[in-house]
Structures are given as structure tokens and as C-alpha cells.
Amino acid sequence: MSDDIDVRAWLQERGTDTVKHPGGTLYKHLCRVSDRLADLGHGPQVQAAGLTHAAYGTDGFDLALLFWQERDELRGLVGEEAEELVFLYGSCDRDRSWRRLAETGEVTNRFTGAVTSLKGDQLTVFVDLTAVNELDVIAKDPSILARNRKSFTELFTAWAKVASEPVSKEMRLAL
Numbered sequence: 001m002s003d004d005i006d007v008r009a010w011l012q013e014r015g016t017d018t019v020k021h022p023g024g025t026l027y028k029h030l031c032r033v034s035d036r037l038a039d040l041g042h043g044p045q046v047q048a049a050g051l052t053h054a055a056y057g058t059d060g061f062d063l064a065l066l067f068w069q070e071r072d073e074l075r076g077l078v079g080e081e082a083e084e085l086v087f088l089y090g091s092c093d094r095d096r097s098w099r100r101l102a103e104t105g106e107v108t109n110r111f112t113g114a115v116t117s118l119k120g121d122q123l124t125v126f127v128d129l130t131a132v133n134e135l136d137v138i139a140k141d142p143s144i145l146a147r148n149r150k151s152f153t154e155l156f157t158a159w160a161k162v163a164s165e166p167v168s169k170e171m172r173l174a175l
Contacts, residue, residue, distance in 0.1 A: 007051055007077055014065040016054075023140025026063070030054060032136050037129065040166040046125055048078040049085035053129060056090030059110055064090075068111055088116065089129055101127065102158040127159045128167045135174055145174070 008031070011017075016027035023029055034051035042050075055074050057064035066073055068091065075083040092098075093110035101107070105118040107126065118126055138145040138152070145152055156171035163171065 004048070004051070007048060010077055011052070011065070016065070019063060021061075022137050022144070026054060026061075029136060029140075033129075033133055036132050036136065040128070040132070040170065041164065042125070042128065045079060045081040046085065046129065048082035049089070050129055050132065052078055052082070052086050053089050053133060055086050058090050059092060059094040085125060085129060088118075088126060089133075092130075098130075098155060099158075102162045105162075123162050124164055127163045131156065131159055131163055131167050131171055135170055138174060149175075 008027075011027055011030060016030060017025050019026040021029045023032070030051050030053065033053060034047045037050040038047050052065075052074060054061055054063070055065045056068040068087065071083060071087060074086060077083075078086070088107055091107075091109040091111050093108040096108040097106065101123075105123045107116045107118060108114075109116065134152070134155075153175055156175060160168040160171055
């Protein structure tokens with residue numbers, strides 16, 4: 001596993017500092033998500049996942065930094081635990097997963113259709129990463145929250161049951 005400096009250099013080599021994203025660039029967004037996860041009490045593996053969460057693209061941001069079939073490259077960079085979380089996040093079919101996530105713990109893979117069941121800490125970490133990503137986006141572009149307030153209110157209210165206490169508090173404050 002590489003250190004944070006190597007991961008950030010890898011992200012810049014992949015052009016993330018030239019990709020527009022709410023609040024500036026994709027690179028800045030990735031760094032903010034990682035930093036916020038740290039501030040909210042998550043350890044190095046979750047922070048590394050936050051820093052690279054868009055590596056395979058996402059259901060809401062289609063640009064991939066590498067193909068999901070090339071998981072070994074990211075695994076070597078951030079470690080197995082972080083890469084597993086990045087893959088879960090990037091492969092999540094939001095329409096089929098998010099609304100009932102807190103109730104079922106099920107994440108449907110948008111690439112394969114497979115369903116992964118999360119329990120306990122796995123679910124909390126996934127929800128925390130997902131929520132922190134959304135919190136950063138709406139903080140940098142409040143019009144997204146204004147246009148989607150009902151959806152975010154429903155999601156964040158449901159997710160608060162399985163999120164960590166610090167992330168639950170952040171979700172409440174954002175609304």
C-alpha cells in the first residue's frame with residue numbers, strides 16, 4: 001500500500017485536477033471527501049477510499065480513472081480494504097440501492113447486477129462514504145440541494161439510522 005502522497009500523485013497523473021466538479025475539480029473534491037472522513041473519525045483505510053472513491057466512476061459521475069476489471073492496480077495503491085470499499089461505492093446502482101439501503105443493507109452492482117449484503121460496520125462505513133460525498137457536492141453547489149431537497153431529506157433521514165453519529169449529525173445540519 002502506498003502512502004497518501006503517492007495516491008494523490010496517482011490521482012493527478014490520471015488528470016483529476018483538470019476535471020470540473022462542484023467546488024472546483026474532481027481532485028479537490030476527492031481530497032475534501034478524504035479529509036472530511038478523517039475529521040469525522042474514520043481511519044486511514046476509509047480515508048484512502050474517500051480519496052479514490054471515483055476510481056471506477058460512479059452511478060452519478062461516469063468518468064472512470066481505470067476500468068473496474070483492473071482492480072489490482074488500485075488495490076496495490078490503497079490496500080485491499082480501501083479498494084473493496086471503492087469498488088462497492090463505484091459499482092453501486094443508486095436507483096436500486098439507495099432508497100432501501102438502511103433497511104436492507106443491500107447494494108446492487110451496476111456492472112454485474114449482483115447484490116452485496118452489508119451488515120454492521122460495513123454498512124456504516126459505506127453509508128458514511130456515500131453521505132460525505134453527497135454532503136461535499138451539495139455544500140459546493142447548494143442548488144443541487146435546493147432542486148432535490150425532498151430526496152436528500154428522505155435519504156439522509158433513512159441513512160441516519162445506520163450512519164456513524166458524526167455523519168448523522170452532518171446530514172441533519174445540511175438539511
